[in-house]
Amino acid sequence: VKDYLNTEKTYAEISEEYHVSSSTLTKWVKKYEESGYDEDVFKTRKSKSKSIISDFSKVPPIIYEKAGIERSNNYNEDITSIKRKLSMYEKSLLEKELENQLLREQNEILKKNLK
Known part of the structure; x- marks a missing residue:
């Protein structure tokens, strides 16, 4: 976003350089400008889990087996x-x-x- 605002580069040039779509870059620039150039506008508000597993019951048994995990319902x-x-x-x-x-x-x- 700053690269776009501080240089003469076009959306297309910056999009190609940073591997971001032009529409995404456009949204980011607009969001940044509307925030009064507040860098905190891009900080995530919620802490999201980095886990790709949202429901352990849907993990196939073979994955447990390969990981050496004994799947047990014995509490x-x-x-x-x-x-x-x-x-x-x-x-x-x-x-x-x-x-x-x-x-x-x-x-x-x-x-x-x-x-």
Whole structure:
């Protein structure tokens, strides 16, 4: 938005440069101008969950199996069992996060090598 307002570039040029549609850019510029150039107008008001799973009951059993998660409707588990599962899930989460970080780094290296 600032690039559009502070340069002689057209909507089309900026849209192409930032990979945003011209109509989206137009809406953003209008919103920014109507707010009195308040940058806070673009801050999200609600905290949205980053999870792609909105309903765990709709997750196919094979996904639980591949993740090593035992799907159970037994809510009478003892505290030791729950702690053990929590520890296992924390470890799994950390492993996945590490794997994601490594993949992001590899992706950046590949992008640089392609340029």
